[in-house]
Amino acid sequence: MLDILIVEDEPIILETLSFLLSHEGWTVDSVGHGDEVMGAIRRKRPGVVLLDVMLPGRSGFDVLRALRADPDHADTPVLILTARGQNHDRQLAQDLKADAFITKPFANDALVAGVRQLMTLRAGRARQG
């Protein structure tokens, strides 16, 4: 089972994130287009989704909305990772039940800690479910 699905259209950031998270021991896969995200989630059932907002195709928020509306995958923990850190973006993420919100540029430790927390959350949800 896939640990982390990275949704990111910037190749260099994607490369960096992939290196960072796989270096922590997680399995990582990626998607670069908003329209491809839901399909990838359904196929690969990732433990955590790292979601960029500014994407070609559907925006990250649209993807999140669709995800929360999908009964099979609604409880997938999502970490919003965006360059848009304004309050209303943060608020929107909260409203759409994102589990974490980290702005770019980020500290690697903070990102890894956030992902780890979501992994724990995922495990807890799995027990309840």
Added chain:
Amino acid sequence: MLSPDFVILTAVAYVGLLFLLAYLSDGLDRRGRGGFLRSPLVYTLSISVYCTSWTFYGAVGTAALSGLEYLAIYMGPTLVFAGWWFLLRKLLRIGHSQRITSIADLLSSRFGKSSGLAVLVTLMAVFAITPYIALQLKAITGSIQAVSTARGSGGPPAGLDETSLALAVAAGMALFTILFGTRNVDAREQHLGVVAAIAFEAVVKLLALVAVGLFVTFGLGGGPVEIHARAIQAAVDVHEGAGFGSRWVTVLLLSAIAIICLPRQFQITVVENADEDHLRTASWAFPAYLILLSLFIGPIALYGLATMPAGSNPDMFVLTLPMAAGQDGLALFAFIGGFSSATSMIIIASIALSIMVSNHIVLPLALRMSDDLPGRDSRGIARLMLYSRRLSIAAILLLGFLYFQMTGDSGALAPIGLISFAGVAQFMPALLAALYWRRATVRGAVWGMALGFAVWAWTLFLPSFASGSADIARLVAHGPWGIALLRPEALFGMVGHDPLVHATFWSLSLNTAVLIVVSLATRQSGLEQVQARVFVDVFATDPTGADPAPRRSASAEDLFFLAERVLGHPRARDLFRASGIPRGPEARQRMVPAEFIHRLERQLASAIGAASAHILLSKVVGGDALSLEEVVRIADETRQVISHSNELERKSHELRLTALKLREANAKLQALHRQKDDFLSHVSHEVRTPMTSIRSISEILMKEPGLDAGQRQRFVSLIHRESARLTRLLDEILDLSALEHGERNWTNAPVEAEAVLLRAFDVCEAWARQHSIRLVRRSEAPEAMILGDPDRLCQVFINIIANAIAHNRNPDPQVLVWSGLRDGPDGGPDGGPDGREYVVEVSDNGEGIAPEYRSAIFDKFMRVGGPQTAVAGGAPGLGLGLNISHTIVGKLGGRIALVDGPLPGATFRISLPLLAEGDQMRDQPRASEVSS
């Protein structure tokens, strides 16, 4: 027996006394000690100018001939003063507030300041008063004869026939009045000295008559009862049964009217009045004076009838009775009393008439005939007024003498006076209408008075000549051309009435009827309406007479020039000073307020009458038509209201427009604000993205010392590349900002575009080779001169070609650059002068641009979807490149567009207007325009 010389000498001496009195009074007044001259007592006594030699001598005659009829002459004025004081008060108020100078002035002022009306009233007054003057001449002549001839015989004295005596009296009176009434160089409205003399004369005539009455009643007759008994005994007709018939009522009515309408009464009661409150005193004192004066008329008449020989003139009983008793001294005193009453009447009447003639006839004529009369010489107007008044006085007395001559030595005194009463009574309907009927119009007044006066002249004035002319006697007897209906004393078949009753009935009723009918049928002018309001509502309006001032203006200097000439320098100076109006050359341009002009007009009116003052002022006060001014004023106000409302409407429209513009500007600002926010948000995103990589990778490098060398090298090169990306981003932002704010050193010059394209192509060829992309150039334009900046143009070409290279992910990538010339789309402003364009098309065989992005492709930060291919050393668009290119091409007057091209991918077409052959020089200025 008194010698005629002595009598005449006494009369002249008496006149000298009067003159001295007037002179002293004027002197006292000038020294500020003439207060008593303006007292109610003097006022009341001066009103008794009503009692002329007619009442002095004639009343006794009337009493002797017709019994109590004489009382009516006294009762009319008594009724007016005691009962109609409200009418007199209104007259006084108007007289003061409007500075009325005569009854003609009053009527003309009320009826729209009509000069025609003033002329009519003046002429009527002159004709109506002529018999009255004649009466005085007759009385004086008769009295001189009476006292200087043998007791009761009545024959003319030796060497003094009646005609030459009368002429001498008239000439003497004229001279006296001229000296008296027109002494002042200034033509002023009030004659204090004259009034003082008149008051003195009133005392003299009262004392004389009372003295004679006392002497006759108690000295000779032994008391009234005794006299009555003796008269009955002597079979004298005491007219006990006669009296209160239609004639009596007519005389009562006429005398009541006369006390108001007689020019001399108007002069004394209204014009010379100093204080409205004096009317209170006069309302009881004047009737009391009349009663005292009439007290002994009856006894004298009865005693005279009973004792004097048959055929003696009862008019002269006042003189002949004392003489018969040997009391020459008393007779002389009585003569002086009679002389007093005659002279006072002549003086005041001729002054009043001369003022009317000079103000309403001479001056308007002079003003109409001469345009520069006010400016001719410094005292022009005042002198003209003075001479015309003197001449008028002489003419009026001459007329009186002529009337006296022509009517012969027929009737008694009283009937002659009644002719005059009936004549001036024609003013009454118009006067009442002036005071109480707002709708009365000038035409109604003119036609009414003219008709009434004509009827009077036909039925009363003309027949009075019957005794002196056989033709007129025949006319009176048979009517003109034998038409009985038009017989003067039996008009329209009204036979069997007393001529006075007949004439009064016809003249007054026709006068009134025409006044009413014509007034109802005609409309008032604007000025008339205003004046009607001022007159009828005099108590309702401001007592200073501040009726709505017409909007007029004139320079202070012009007005002073005029005022000085009419009022005299001291008075004009005082008036201007009191009103705070500056004078002198510096005031030439200074416009004075309309209120002052109005005030000045009233001051001038007090000297020369309302109509003349109006005409005179209108010569100085610019562009002000006589009867149109009020219309203009009303129109002015209406226009102001309209323009005010237009102004408001315009302002509200402006406000609406401004609000709309503000809303638009606000919307634009908000849009700009949003654009700025979007831009900042985009920039921030664009900056954060490379920063994210740089930071993250740096942290990895710092914390993972055990990275293999290849991986480390990879990360370092990524950091380098992202740093370069940041730099490029900043460059592009600055570039765009410079373009948008109009770069300073932007020079448009004729450029060979094909060479510029070649330069850009060479730069891009190196990148293309690096990316193994086939870059092909096909040129169909040997040479293309355009207007532009070569570096900027090169930037655009490189930008578009580099984009095509960077985004091409075809396995066999190729980019085709085509250039050529073709006709512009419409030959319009976008095309060159001949409508030809230079066109460059850059096509690639990549994925192309998805339709949803096409419309926004040239917007800022627009990036076409799909993961970007990292191109080492390339120039991947950061979203600003196309926007910058678009802006530059727009500045060059060209277009950039996404079109369908020869290759399956995207094709950008750049079109630039060509410079025509030999056009380069001509277009040079345009180039500099663009650069500014």
